[in-house]
């Protein structure tokens with residue numbers, strides 16, 4: 001199986017005996033806002049780690065319908081519940097076509113993107129896809145760093161999900177990587 005195929009984002013969570021994934025299934029599959037779900041359980045916060053022009057991966061460019069190598073707006077955040085980092089989110093917005101999303105993203109700061117995506121009636125959400133990230137995936141190292149999981153005890157894989165939101169002629173691709181420490185946050189149990 002090619003490397004690209006092994007790292008593909010899948011439309012279904014493959015059945016697995018991996019007991020380590022079981023607790024994530026519900027978080028991976030939930031189509032509602034992660035922000036709202038965390039806010040309902042504990043003290044929610046967003047820490048912006050990166051918001052700049054960057055180069056999407058070839059796969060991200062393909063999903064967003066832009067030429068490989070063309071820069072796009074990249075936003076990366078850590079989501080907190082009760083002072084514990086629980087999610088690393090990586091969002092890609094093409095520069096073209098410009099539109100309301102360009103301005104909204106630029107002005108978002110440490111407010112949650114989810115609060116916008118799930119409150120404005122003009123957004124549509126595509127299918128959720130899933131991935132078991134490891135060192136071969138471009139998001140793996142940034143996620144380990146953002147989730148503060150580096151070092152000798154670093155996990156060798158992380159569960160992630162991805163979906164594309166549409167607003168008029170614009171699209172934004174949102175990838176969310178879940179911390180294995182999600183289960184040490186009493187409020188989320």
Ligand SMILES: C=C(O[C@@H]1C=C(C(=O)O)C=C[C@H]1O)C(=O)O
Nearest residue numbers: 033034035077089111112113114
């Ligand atoms: C899409 C949502 O927004 C969350 C917040 C994000 C941000 O502020 O950049 C990005 C992705 C999500 O984890 C959500 O709450 O479901």
